[in-house]
Amino acid sequence: MDWPVVLGLGAALVAGAFVQSSIGFGLAVVAAPFVVVLAPELMPGALLVASFSLPVAQLLLAPVDISWRPLGWALVARLVLTPVGVVAVAFLSVRSLSVAVAVLILVTVAASLTTVEIRMTSRNAAIAGAVAGVSGTATSIGGPFLALVLQHERPERVRSTLAAFFVAGAVMAIGSLSVAGEFTRAQLLAGLVWLPFVAIGYAVAAPLRRHLRTEHLRRGVLSFSALAGASILLRALVF
Template sequence: MIEWVDPVILGLGLVVAVGAFVQSSIGFGIAVVSAPFVVVLRPDLMPTSMLVCAFVLPVLQLASGPREILWRPLGWAVGARLAVTPLGVWLVASTSTDAIALAVGILILVTVIASVVVVDIRLTRGSAMGAGAISGVSGTAASIGGPFFALVLRHEPPDRLRATLAVFFIAGSTMAIGGLALAGAATWDQLLAGATWIPFVVLGHLVAGPVRRRLPATAVRRGVLVFCVVASVGVIGRTLLL
């Protein structure tokens, strides 16, 4: 059971704010940054609490920023994600929190490697559907579904990439939360934790506006990658050693 004044929940809220800042800056990242801390400190809150945040933030992004959206590739990715989401729901319902934690750590490392290694993935129907399918599993089971579609969109202008990803996150989070609820794998504590973190999501999004215009994009991105590597290694180590 969670409490509104629980220091762990509030501390995780600050991490969520950092994740919201990162996503508002580069298009994705709230779950990549926040999920490792949630799985270490409160694994019982995964993945629904993070999915609530992953729904709220893109709504804020679309409400306050450009809405130049690539609808056709988005439709391909969302369709594939919808088809595969039941597999992600099944994984959450049938596996332990330690297994989900390990999956989170591995997915973050894969994300970092894919971000560092120059992989020239072009935007096609196949690549969009492939990214959507992977996200249907990873986004539902571990709340991390954005990096794969982001790689497909990486050659698009930043505003178009962020807006398209935002709609993808809204659709994907809705599918995942709905599927988990139908399977009985989404608890009230998870939903309440996600609702508790909404003000922190808003804070991170608001701070990102003026700050991202002053910080070099390359420096921010490198810092995030280092941060994610440390966090993911910590999660993997904790899962395997305990």
């Protein structure tokens, strides 16, 4: 590994952890484009390792308010589709995966901005979990889909539910990638090196979390999801 590059990517992890600590997701969305360009061999395992620590901290240190029914449906669907994500890692290019994830994010945001309301139902949660089973395993990006389903909930509930979803999802993804031989020692080491950077982002976001309201959260989720989808698509098509 090129250790100066790995350490330099820590700045992206700080920014991503700050965003995720505020609106409930975003670590992988912020960091993945930089990792793909500068150290593609670390995808997706290193980000999965780094992103595992943040939701654990959120569940242990922040107020917990989990919406259990949607979470259960999302996790079952993610478990079923995780092997598809492993196959995608083995046979598809990073560019192909990135384009697919970006398009899915943008379509989901567009649907949410129309008269078609995306509400927190068991069906929508299962669909979000199924998509995350593929995209979260293949690219480490799975949060925007369930976040959009939860967008009308209280900020504390959104963050707690997503944190529980990320913890279980990361375990599924890392376990499946390991069995398939797609999770390397280099990815593990890089992910561990990034943990302090994640902690910094979490700590810096603490003052903002206290003042975030439901409508502000919804706007943040939609705006950041759209920005993330557009940036991922642009990076995949240009670079």
